[in-house]
Amino acid sequence: MLQAGTRQGLLTSVFRLPVPSHITSRLQAKGTTPPYSIKPAPPSSSRPLLTTMATADPAQQPESAHNVCIEQFSRWIPALSASSYKGQQGKIGVVGGCVEYTGAPFFAAHSAHKVGADLTYCISMPEAAPVLKGFSPDMMVMPYLPDTNDEQAASFRRYEPKLQGIIGRMSALIVGPGLGDDPGTVKVAIKIIKMACERDLPLLIDGSGLNIVAKDPSIIKGYKNCILTPNVAELGRLAKAVGVQLEGPVSTAWQEAAPQVAAAFEGPVLVSKGPADIITDGCTTLSCEVASGLKRSGGQGDIMAGVVATFVSWSRAAQKGPGGGLLPSVEALPITSNLDTASLLVSAYAGCAVLRTASNKAFRLKGRSLMAPDIIEHLAEALEHQFPNA
Numbered sequence: 001m002l003q004a005g006t007r008q009g010l011l012t013s014v015f016r017l018p019v020p021s022h023i024t025s026r027l028q029a030k031g032t033t034p035p036y037s038i039k040p041a042p043p044s045s046s047r048p049l050l051t052t053m054a055t056a057d058p059a060q061q062p063e064s065a066h067n068v069c070i071e072q073f074s075r076w077i078p079a080l081s082a083s084s085y086k087g088q089q090g091k092i093g094v095v096g097g098c099v100e101y102t103g104a105p106f107f108a109a110h111s112a113h114k115v116g117a118d119l120t121y122c123i124s125m126p127e128a129a130p131v132l133k134g135f136s137p138d139m140m141v142m143p144y145l146p147d148t149n150d151e152q153a154a155s156f157r158r159y160e161p162k163l164q165g166i167i168g169r170m171s172a173l174i175v176g177p178g179l180g181d182d183p184g185t186v187k188v189a190i191k192i193i194k195m196a197c198e199r200d201l202p203l204l205i206d207g208s209g210l211n212i213v214a215k216d217p218s219i220i221k222g223y224k225n226c227i228l229t230p231n232v233a234e235l236g237r238l239a240k241a242v243g244v245q246l247e248g249p250v251s252t253a254w255q256e257a258a259p260q261v262a263a264a265f266e267g268p269v270l271v272s273k274g275p276a277d278i279i280t281d282g283c284t285t286l287s288c289e290v291a292s293g294l295k296r297s298g299g300q301g302d303i304m305a306g307v308v309a310t311f312v313s314w315s316r317a318a319q320k321g322p323g324g325g326l327l328p329s330v331e332a333l334p335i336t337s338n339l340d341t342a343s344l345l346v347s348a349y350a351g352c353a354v355l356r357t358a359s360n361k362a363f364r365l366k367g368r369s370l371m372a373p374d375i376i377e378h379l380a381e382a383l384e385h386q387f388p389n390a
């Protein structure tokens with residue numbers, strides 16, 4: 001049996017903040033590693049970026065942000081009932097899949113399905129479509145993304161009504177896994193992002209989609225129904241695009257700047273992926289440090305995209321129902337963001353916790369041979385582990 005590492009050393013090295021031992025022991029007793037830091041005020045370069053909620057007296061210790069997020073999110077998980085109908089548990093779209101990359105959009109869509117969504121759609125380039133259909137009969141594949149060559153044939157105009165129809169049905173949309181960088185494809189991806197913004201559709205931008213945003217941040221600036229999920233290399237490109245200076249070569253130390261990068265986007269929530277997943281809108285910052293696996297196979301970020309998008313669609317649906325707002329315990333946290341943004345922060349936190357738990361469980365079985373599909377197979381178990389009463 002392989003052991004996954006604890007996060008305490010990493011938390012200290014990334015944020016240079018000690019984790020109080022009473023928090024460590026309390027959370028480890030629940031089978032979790034110390035999971036949080038929270039920052040109530042906008043970032044300032046002269047102050048530490050994150051502060052813990054620790055107080056001198058453990059009896060006065062506020063409930064951990066981890067527990068609060070998990071409790072809040074558990075109330076948003078839709079009940080399974082004999083009267084529910086197809087689609088109620090989430091209709092998740094993925095825009096991606098090109099000649100080079102077919103795994104990434106599949107991992108994102110398949111993870112959404114495996115964690116609980118009812119329907120998944122993939123809008124891909126025609127060359128990727130047969131491969132994607134072969135991976136899974138569950139995913140509906142629409143080969144409507146043109147490349148530069150067939151853009152001249154106005155293929156977007158041909159498909160625009162169909163795209164409007166599909167996007168109108170979705171409960172969340174992921175743009176970018178395995179999208180590639182063909183200029184014709186990118187143009188259409190930007191049009192799809194704009195369609196989503198016009199409909200106030202929850203949007204998650206990952207992978208190649210982040211390169212589009214890094215070239216023109218105005219595409220997404222100010223859109224509050226959006227989550228950006230960069231790895232550290234992508235974070236660096238986003239930071240440069242919005243004028244945030246990062247020192248030295250690409251490294252996880254860059255994650256300290258995540259709140260400033262998010263603040264510069266003036267709306268979207270940013271999930272900076274790494275040893276800790278930093279979830280921030282620039283006002284409130286959560287750090288998810290639930291134990292993960294130790295193998296960094298490609299595709300883990302794609303899985304996270306599928307899980308987080310599904311969770312956001314659940315939270316949005318629950319908020320429309322009776323009692324769908326934030327629990328008083330969440331309101332008691334120094335979350336300075338509005339209700340919609342706070343629910344994105346909580347949903348993203350829950351998604352990171354589930355992905356990391358699944359990665360940890362899969363790693364214990366597979367060790368060095370762990371690959372993305374092994375993690376996907378543990379998503380349901382990880383969901384149950386984090387939300388036993390849901």
Ligand SMILES: NC(=O)C1=CN([C@@H]2O[C@H](COP(=O)(O)OP(=O)(O)OC[C@H]3O[C@@H](n4cnc5c(N)ncnc54)[C@H](OP(=O)(O)O)[C@@H]3O)[C@@H](O)[C@H]2O)[C@@H](O)CC1
Pocket residue numbers: 100101102103104105176177178179180206207208209231232233234250251252298299301302
């Ligand atoms: N099976 C498929 O179809 C998959 C397809 N995918 C799709 O591929 C597309 C391009 O995505 P991407 O991930 O290859 O490119 P990007 O993020 O620009 O560069 C990554 C590089 O950044 C670096 N780096 C990262 N972290 C670092 C760190 N902590 N510290 C230091 N360096 C660090 C490191 O660079 P290296 O050191 O190897 O030179 C790493 O290799 C995108 O559409 C995506 O969705 C993937 O989802 C995978 C599965």
Ligand SMILES: Nc1ncnc2c1ncn2[C@@H]1O[C@H](COP(=O)(O)OP(=O)(O)OP(=O)(O)O)[C@@H](O)[C@H]1O
Pocket residue numbers: 207230231232273274275276277292293296297298299300301302303304355356
């Ligand atoms: N050093 C680390 N320690 C623990 N977990 C990590 C570490 N780095 C990444 N992870 C986990 O893997 C997830 C994906 O991060 P990664 O940097 O691999 O994303 P990515 O490059 O976008 O992935 P993809 O290969 O899908 O494109 C993170 O959210 C985190 O949960």
